[in-house]
Structures are given as C-alpha cells and as structure tokens.
Amino acid sequence: MRRAVAAVALTLLVAGCATFPDNGPREWREKIENRGELGGPPTIPDPQAPPTDPDAPGSPGRGGQSTPQVRCPDPDPQVVATCLEPVGAVAPLPEPDTAIVGERTTGRILKVRKGRDPQLITTVEVDPTGGGGLTGLVLSPGYDEDQLLYAYITTRTDNRVVRIAPGEPPKPVLAGIPRGATHNAGALVVDVDGSLLVATGDAGGAGADPRSTAGKVLRIDTLGKPGQGNPEPGSPVLSSGVTDPGGICVDPQSQIVWVTDHAAGRDVLHRVQPGELPAPAWTWPNRPGVAGCMAAPGVLAIAQTQDASLFVLRPGPTGGFTGDPETLLAGTYGRLSAAAPSRDGLLWLGTVNKAGGEPGPTDDRVIHIQPPAGGASKA
Template sequence: MRRAAAAALLLLALGGCATFPEQGPREWHEQLEGAGELGGPPVVPENTAPPEPPQQSGPERQSGPQQTPSGCQDPDPQVIATCLNPVGAIAVLPDAASALVGERQTGRVLRVRQGSEPQLVTTVPVDGTGGGGLTGLVLSPSYIEDQLVYAYITTPQDNRVVRLAAGEPPKPVLAGIPRGPVNNGGALAVDEDGSLLVATGNAGQTPPPPDSLAGKLLRIDLQGHPAKGNPDPLSPTMSSGLQSPGGICVDPQRGAAWVTDRRVGEDALHLIKPGVLPAPAWRWPDRPGVGGCTAQDGAVAVAQVRPESLFVIRSDAKNLFVGAPETLLQETYGRLSAATLAPDGLVWLGTVNKAGGRPVSSDDRVIRIQPLAAGGDNRQ
C-alpha cells in the first residue's frame, strides 16, 4: 500500500476542509464516569458472526511501514484516538475534526480529537451480553442548535433508543425492543427526511412475530413515533427480516440507504426499501463479520471483523453494483467494526481488537481515512 501517499492526501484533504462551529444552548463537557442513568433459521452463536479466534499474545501487529505504537502513542497520522475499549459506534461532530465515540460494553461516550486526550462525556448503563451494549450513535439532524445525540443500547430488560443531552440522564425514545440471548445489537442513522432509521436484531427469535420490534428496520421521528411516510402510518416498521444488523448508512449524494446484516449462512448488504427487505444486493458466503458502513456517491464501504479490512463496492445510478470490489486496509488496523462518514467526506472507523483480536499497545483505536469516492489509494 502506498501509505506515504495516503497520509499526504489525507493531510491535504483535512487542510482544505471547512469547519462548522457548534452552537446552541447546551455544550458537551467532560463528566465523571458513571454519570447518568436510564429512566425460520436456527438460533446461532452470539452475533451470528463467524467464530472468533482467541486473543493472542506475542509480537504486536505492524501498522504498515511506520513505527510500531509505543504504549498509547501511535505515530500513524490516520489514528485519531488510542487506548479505548472496543468501539461500538462513532458520530462525527459538525466541525469534522472531532467525534463522539461509544464503547460497546462499557457504555462510555467519549469526545475524541487528534492530538488531544479522549474526554469522557457520559456513561450510559448498558448490558453488553448477547452482542448488545452501546451499538448505535447518531447526531440529531439539528445538532448545531439542540446538541442532542441518539444511541441504541441494550439494558437488562430490553433494547432501546435513548436521547443524550449534556447534563441530563439518558431519556428513552423507543423502548421495549425485545432482547434475548443473542443478536441484541442494533444500528442508527438519520435519513434524508430527518427521521431516525433503526435496525434491530432478532434477539434469537426465528422469526420474531410480525408485531414485534425485533428483527426490523424501523423509521421513527425524534420523539419515537412512526415517521410520516411509513408503509403503515401507525407502525414504526419499514421492513422485516433482519437478524444481526451491523450498520446503516445513507448516501448523502443519492439518498440511498443501506443496512448490513450478519445472517445464518452468509453476511449481507441490503438496499433499504419501504415495506420489504429486498434480497441482498451483496452477499458474503464466508461471513467476514460485517459491521458499520458508509456510502457516498455510489461507493459503499463495509467494515469487516475478518479479514480485518474495509470492503468497498461501487454502484451505478440505479444502485446496482458494478466493477470489482476492493479490499482496503487489510490487516493494517485489525478488526474493524464501527464506520461513519464525516461532514467533510472523510471516513471514520473504530476497531474491536481487544474483543478477540490481536491488539497492539494503542488499541482500541479510532481511525480517519481519505474519501473513498475520490479514488484515493488506501489498499494494502
């Protein structure tokens, strides 16, 4: 991989990006940890992901030609934050230079920025068993004004969407999503109409009842009510049939929305359509453990736990995939899970190397890479 060229292009891209100052009545400040509290197919192992190799000791994995990390100091210019717990979700802030990062099993939400120590914003009580925890994080469509953040979490009783505001405990927006022994993780996104898209796991039900919120693609307003334009105006359900979703991504240029799913026998990428979960637009029979995704101008990038890479496919104007896929960052940063697109078009990724991978001293990390649609060379 031409790492030097990638780093140079990244620096050029960042140097030319506009920033958007945050405004509004609330500001996110560092808080003490623990602050805040909460008002078909057979069942397969947790997350329906491929069997994970045991954590290995020994020499640290090299991150390309640059120096090996030393403690929490990582010389890689694409690394934004280090020494985190496995990352469950990322939401990039409007300035495009900092982000809120959710740790899946601890429920901590940290503000990260390159060159600064991560700042604890809040800790949301979560239950990380059965693939659950804090697995979704997205900014309010009017974040600059209201400073609100939405999270998908697992509690001992259920899975739910909660709203986070500075200085306040998390407030349930949509509660009662079934939880079970497996497939409790979910994902969040905001569509082009400003509604929340919510992907829910099936909680081990095969399949869940039609009126259940498990295993669904939901579309709700910011108060948790069914969004206008849903197939059934009285229901939050857009479509059914998800098993263990890893991420939702909306293409800002085209408006198309995609959801990844770890299924029995295969991993899949679906184009989101009202009323029905269509056949997968892309299938992975080898089940690499698909996670979060990003979409921009027809390029869809999917984070993979195995083979520790970012999988990129490109589509035409009809959202049909064309050309050969690309595998980027292979065995460069380890197991990738969270993925999101920043306002400046850069891609942010989170690792989960402490969860069964081969962590280096600076893991787990948040990484920022150059735009995929611009044809940058991030390949290994």
C-alpha cells in the same frame, strides 16, 4: 531497690546500643510533611511527565466529566484516539477532526480529537451480552442547535433508543425492543428527511413476529413516534427481515439506505425498501463480519471485523454495482467495526481488537482517513 533501678537502667542502655547488620550507604531523602504512616505514601513527581494543561479536555481544571489522562501515543497520523475499549459506534462532529465515540461494552461516550485526551461525555448503563451493549450512535438532525445525541443500547430488560442531552441522564426515546440470548446489536442513522432509521436484531427469533420491533428497520422521529409514510400507519416499522445488523447508512445523493446483516450461513447487504426486505444486493458466504458502513455518491464502504479490512463496492444508478469490489486496509488496523462519514468528506472507523482479536499496544483505536473514491456512473 537501688540495685533494681540500676539493673533496669543498664538493660535500657544496652538495648539502645544494640547493633543491626549494616547494609551499606543509603540515599538520604528529605522528610515530606504530612506524609507517612497516617498520611499515605509521599507523592513524587514524575520527571518524565509533561506539565498538565488545566484547559485541556480531560484535565481537572475544566468543568464537566472527563477521563483520566491516558498517555498512549500512536505514531500513525490517521489514528485519532487510542487505548479505548471496543468501539461500538462513531458519530463525527461538525468540528474538524472531532467525533463522538461509544464503547460497546462499557457504555462510555467520549469526545475524541487528534492530539487531545478523550473527554468523557457520559456513561450509559448497558448489558453487552448477546452481542449487545452500545452499538449505535448518531447526532441529532438538529445537532447544531440542540446538541443532542441518540444511542442504541441493550439493557438488562430490552433494547432501546435513548436521547442524550448535555448534563442530563439518558432518556428513552423508543424502549421495549425485544432482547434475547443473541442478536441484540442495533444501528442508527439519520435519513435525508431528518428521521431516525433504526436497524434492530431479531433477538434470536423474535423478529419473526410482524408486530414486533425486533428484526426490523424502524423509522421514527426524534421523539420516538412512527415516521410519516411508513407502510402501516402508526407503526414504527419500515422494513422487515433483519437478523443481526452490523451497520446502516444512507447515500445523501441517491437517498438509498443500506443495511449490513449477519444472516444464517452468510453475511449480506440489503438495500432497504418499505415492507419486506428484498433479496440481498450482495452476499459473503465466507462471513467476513460485515459491520458499519459509509455510503456516498458512487461508493459504499463496509467495515469488516473478521477479515480486518474495508470492503468497497460501487453502486450503479440502476441498482447494481459497477467494476470489481476492493479490499482496503487489510490487516492495517485490525478488526474494524464502526464506520461513519464526516461533513468534511472523510471516513471515521473504530476497531474491536480487544474483542476476539489480537490487540496491539494502542488498541482499541479510532481512525480518520480519506475514503475511497466513487466509481463510474454507468450501469
């Protein structure tokens, strides 16, 4: 028995003295309490990371929803927000250098401001197939008092306008707009009388039905009821003949409403009138991908996706255009999508370089620039 115990002791002693290859000197690190096999890997502060501002939008110290901090700087001083998903719409806020941005494919709605991390307002469930998703966004005509937003979205069953109130889930304002395999995009703008103008895609052919809300320009109030003065009382339809809208905008001085559209074999620009849309005011046989637009006295600026530029026309007082069109920002920011003016007279643009383009390290982006000047007032 004593010999057996001695043998076991000798075995343990040899095992305790076993040697392993020596890999050389090692860096000594202090053990971190409550970490390791059960507590997870230790967290080592990044010496390059700037200190966290608990009062900055996006930080855990503030109430409400927020996005994680994204360090994605862009050296261009006109770039306000970076590293977003493709931008479906932009709605400038009354605050200087601040806007609400909607991502087409994710349904995220964010508040962006130069020098700040984007702050998540809400996420709307969307279906981005067939060109849909979140493609329209506008402030309520009474935003200063009610803080409401309106968005045009595609769901699994329809296209619709929804209202977004602070701290509440989105609520449908006008639902049941047909959706199809293609042409689900839509656009929103507030008319000079406070009505919502809604450009809807034809959902691949549903717009041919005059009773359908697809393929139309709709005019509704903020509760979704048909606007006063529509051609047919009780109907939300203002104009018919839209195929696949890229944007809708209003000149606040002339009150002219413009819609950009992707028609069969060409891109077109329509001047909206009650009833059937008239012949296009401008056409692009080369299909540059007309998207969002901004209308101001004497100037109409149109974002172009395929041509990656800003196309500028100068409407005259009699309905035509003066001078030659201009192409600006060609290749500067890539594929432009959303466009909207702010109260300070500047132009907001969004990009969709992650959707069919060649995204750079800070795409997709939101840009805030001085718009082109208006033209002469001659016919």
